[in-house]
Amino acid sequence: MDVPAREAHAGAELKVLGACPLDCPDGCSWVVTVRDGEAVRLRGNPEHPYTRGALCAKVNRWLERAAQPDRILHPMRRVGRKGEGRFARISWDEALGEIAERLEDVVREHGGEAVWPYWGTGTLGYLQGLEGYSGRRFFNVLGASAHYANICSAAGSAGMEATVGSAGGMDPEDLAHAGLILLWGSNPLTSGHHVWKFVQDARRAGAHLVAIDPVRTRTAQQADEHLAPLPGTDAALALGLLNVVVGAGAQDERFLREHTAGWAQFRERIAACPPERAAEITGVPAERIAALGERIARTRPTAIRATQGLQRHAGGGTALRVLASFAAVTGDWARRGGGLAFSTSGHNRLNKAALWRDDLRPGPVRTLSMTRLGEGLLDVQDPPVKALFVIAANPVGSTPHQNRVRAGLAREDLFTVVMEQFPTDTVDYADIVLPATAQHEHTDLHEGYGHLYLTWNEPAVAPPGECLPTTETFRRLARRMGLTEPSLYDSDESLAEQLVASDHPWMAGVTLDRLRKEGFVRMSVPDPFLPYAEGFPTPSGRLEFPREAYVPPAEVADPERAARYPLALISAASHEFLNTQFANNPELRRRAGDLAVRLHPDDAAARGLADGQRVRVANDRGGFDAVLRVTDQVRPGVAATPKGHWAKFSGGSNANAVVAERDTDLGAGPVFHDTRVEVTAADAPG
Numbered sequence: 001m002d003v004p005a006r007e008a009h010a011g012a013e014l015k016v017l018g019a020c021p022l023d024c025p026d027g028c029s030w031v032v033t034v035r036d037g038e039a040v041r042l043r044g045n046p047e048h049p050y051t052r053g054a055l056c057a058k059v060n061r062w063l064e065r066a067a068q069p070d071r072i073l074h075p076m077r078r079v080g081r082k083g084e085g086r087f088a089r090i091s092w093d094e095a096l097g098e099i100a101e102r103l104e105d106v107v108r109e110h111g112g113e114a115v116w117p118y119w120g121t122g123t124l125g126y127l128q129g130l131e132g133y134s135g136r137r138f139f140n141v142l143g144a145s146a147h148y149a150n151i152c153s154a155a156g157s158a159g160m161e162a163t164v165g166s167a168g169g170m171d172p173e174d175l176a177h178a179g180l181i182l183l184w185g186s187n188p189l190t191s192g193h194h195v196w197k198f199v200q201d202a203r204r205a206g207a208h209l210v211a212i213d214p215v216r217t218r219t220a221q222q223a224d225e226h227l228a229p230l231p232g233t234d235a236a237l238a239l240g241l242l243n244v245v246v247g248a249g250a251q252d253e254r255f256l257r258e259h260t261a262g263w264a265q266f267r268e269r270i271a272a273c274p275p276e277r278a279a280e281i282t283g284v285p286a287e288r289i290a291a292l293g294e295r296i297a298r299t300r301p302t303a304i305r306a307t308q309g310l311q312r313h314a315g316g317g318t319a320l321r322v323l324a325s326f327a328a329v330t331g332d333w334a335r336r337g338g339g340l341a342f343s344t345s346g347h348n349r350l351n352k353a354a355l356w357r358d359d360l361r362p363g364p365v366r367t368l369s370m371t372r373l374g375e376g377l378l379d380v381q382d383p384p385v386k387a388l389f390v391i392a393a394n395p396v397g398s399t400p401h402q403n404r405v406r407a408g409l410a411r412e413d414l415f416t417v418v419m420e421q422f423p424t425d426t427v428d429y430a431d432i433v434l435p436a437t438a439q440h441e442h443t444d445l446h447e448g449y450g451h452l453y454l455t456w457n458e459p460a461v462a463p464p465g466e467c468l469p470t471t472e473t474f475r476r477l478a479r480r481m482g483l484t485e486p487s488l489y490d491s492d493e494s495l496a497e498q499l500v501a502s503d504h505p506w507m508a509g510v511t512l513d514r515l516r517k518e519g520f521v522r523m524s525v526p527d528p529f530l531p532y533a534e535g536f537p538t539p540s541g542r543l544e545f546p547r548e549a550y551v552p553p554a555e556v557a558d559p560e561r562a563a564r565y566p567l568a569l570i571s572a573a574s575h576e577f578l579n580t581q582f583a584n585n586p587e588l589r590r591r592a593g594d595l596a597v598r599l600h601p602d603d604a605a606a607r608g609l610a611d612g613q614r615v616r617v618a619n620d621r622g623g624f625d626a627v628l629r630v631t632d633q634v635r636p637g638v639a640a641t642p643k644g645h646w647a648k649f650s651g652g653s654n655a656n657a658v659v660a661e662r663d664t665d666l667g668a669g670p671v672f673h674d675t676r677v678e679v680t681a682a683d684a685p686g
């Protein structure tokens with residue numbers, strides 16, 4: 001099948017199927033209406049069983065945003081100081097020539113590992129973005145450092161893998177069959193609302209819905225019950241609940257015997273954490289823990305929906321291990337509608353190795369951590385990073401320890417290329433900026449990490465200005481550098497073919513042809529899909545209970561830090577933005593308002609602060625200015641601020657000014673929500 005013939009349809013309307021590329025579990029399928037070569041409408045695909053015709057508050061403005069006057073349309077070269085954001089337009093030929101020359105110099109003088117391809121989550125596309133690491137083959141040929149994309153769900157994925165053998169978990173659609181749903185550190189009405197239909201189906205059939213979140217979110221307000229633990233204490237809460245379940249004799253002895261390893265020891269951990277003990281650690285009253293524990297004991301199946309929130313703490317990996325163990329104690333892993341829904345990407349069977357071609361590396365290479373960009377640019381030696389490619393990422397806005405990120409990016413001896421659509425806080429530090437296409441302007445293939453469909457994205461319109469797909473940019477750069485490895489020149493269609501070519505039974509019937517014709521295809525998983533009913537994909541074939549069952553949060557639980565910085569800051573998904581994307585859309589910015597921080601009335605009163613006042617949120621790493629919102633939506637001791645606001649629109653910094661470059665216990669993930677701060681009046685001295 002060819003790209004839809006736009007010219008041939010002049011005057012007529014054409015509908016082109018695509019996929020939302022954003023880092024969101026819902027992986028929506030969309031339909032673009034094209035008239036005379038222009039995209040005039042973009043809507044959710046009514047045929048897709050998960051999307052069901054709806055997009056979201058952000059993506060409803062997709063076409064409007066893509067046509068914004070601040071869109072980057074041409075290559076540019078820096079003319080001001082790093083960080084200043086002053087650029088002059090150059091040709092693609094000049095841009096590629098300069099990049100090729102600088103890269104060749106860096107590789108010759110310092111070796112390939114001095115090059116860091118820093119991929120972000122701007123698009124999850126297998127061709128243009130993070131999942132496939134577009135350009136990975138190019139960097140492999142150079143022998144560049146490997147990039148560990150740990151910024152989002154590394155801790156939880158590692159916890160899941162260590163326990164059940166894969167990050168996969170239950171199909172979120174099966175939440176419809178649950179008798180009890182625990183939304184645990186997950187705010188789907190903001191961060192992926194399509195799962196809500198299935199939650200509501202379950203509730204119509206009598207299911208009880210509990211939200212477990214330090215903040216009474218949009219989602220928690222809709223739940224039947226809300227528990228607000230102290231951040232980072234979820235594993236203790238889980239042990240307290242399991243203590244009640246086992247106390248009631250509701251454990252599934254047969255499942256435990258046949259499908260698990262380490263039960264005797266885990267049982268001791270559970271026994272050591274009765275509701276009273278869990279209450280001390282979590283701040284949730286013991287009676288509430290006991291009551292919910294009893295409800296779990298008598299309700300089969302019970303399902304947990306955990307996403308990213310609760311793993312962004314020092315003990316986040318262990319927390320996911322304990323949550324994944326729940327359904328082994330109750331035997332719910334064997335029941336449709338039971339278990340844990342975390343990220344279905346663990347069930348994906350696309351042939352990533354064929355796409356990535358890590359065999360093209362000249363030898364072993366070191367790995368640099370996405371969450372530690374400051375460290376990577378300021379501290380790492382042998383060789384130091386001399387060339388940085390930022391691709392679909394905005395680390396100044398999104399990466400921990402903002403001041404160190406800025407200091408690293410300001411290094412005069414660092415050559416930085418940023419491939420972008422918009423003039424972000426990170427673009428301001430680029431030596432060369434390359435204009436990138438948006439999703440409806442390029443080809444891509446997607447999974448959803450909240451469902452089991454693969455989705456095709458057909459380009460609907462020609463790119464504006466001189467924007468190029470990331471894949472094409474790397475083909476041109478390879479040619480400019482005279483690289484001879486033939487696979488660097490594979491077309492997008494050929495890359496997609498290689499990706500879907502898999503012998504795995506779940507990929508049976510999934511072909512590129514079908515994807516292009518139908519827009520999306522469900523993986524050929526068994527129906528009903530009980531991924532672990534017959535055993536777990538762990539080395540032992542059994543669910544591995546964790547030995548360590550509670551790792552306290554690093555900053556939230558540190559008494560010395562608590563004395564200096566009494567408030568635990570959470571910086572979770574904002575309703576109007578997707579990470580830092582859309583934060584430059586005028587309408588969504590207007591709706592979001594200025595960067596704000598929420599405090600409980602008691603905490604505001606103790607500081608003599610009033611609603612609407614300008615405040616400074618700070619610790620020893622830095623700080624940001626915000627408007628104070630006083631509300632009992634946050635529990636005492638907690639401050640809440642949204643992620644995503646651009647620093648340059650918010651006085652120069654956002655929440656990441658105070659977040660540490662620290663790793664979680666498993667998977668070396670980030671600790672965004674494990675951060676202590678103090679809040680003072682903006683004009684207060686110090």
Ligand SMILES: Nc1nc2c(c(=O)[nH]1)N[C@H]1C(S)=C(S)[C@@H](COP(=O)(O)OP(=O)(O)OC[C@H]3O[C@@H](n4cnc5c(=O)[nH]c(N)nc54)[C@H](O)[C@@H]3O)O[C@H]1N2
Nearest residue numbers: 023185187191212231232307308309572573577578579673
């Ligand atoms: N509108 C919108 N949607 C998004 C995004 C966005 O920026 N905006 N981001 C996308 C991305 S990249 C991701 S990874 C997902 C993230 O979406 P979620 O998985 O929902 O993650 P968060 O928004 O970080 O946190 C979810 C909830 O966890 C709570 N939380 C924080 N710490 C704890 C804790 O220790 N325990 C418990 N129980 N709860 C805690 C927070 O208060 C928050 O309400 O959403 C995606 N969808």
Ligand SMILES: Nc1nc2c(c(=O)[nH]1)N[C@H]1C(S)=C(S)[C@@H](COP(=O)(O)OP(=O)(O)OC[C@H]3O[C@@H](n4cnc5c(=O)[nH]c(N)nc54)[C@H](O)[C@@H]3O)O[C@H]1N2
Nearest residue numbers: 120121122152392393394398419436571579580581643672
């Ligand atoms: N304080 C705090 N910080 C957080 C989080 C948090 O909870 N709290 N959450 C974290 C999470 S979950 C994530 S996933 C990260 C995300 O961090 P990043 O990966 O840096 O994601 P974004 O900030 O969305 O920046 C993505 C950029 O990619 C660009 N882009 C989009 N599509 C394309 C494309 O096709 N090609 C190219 N070249 N560019 C494109 C967009 O314009 C955007 O500027 O942020 C993390 N940061």
Ligand code: SF4
Nearest residue numbers: 020024027028056059
């Ligand atoms: S951001 Fe999520 S909910 Fe919104 S359109 Fe994209 S996939 Fe769907």
Ligand SMILES: [Mo]
Nearest residue numbers: 023121151152
């Ligand atoms: Mo994320």
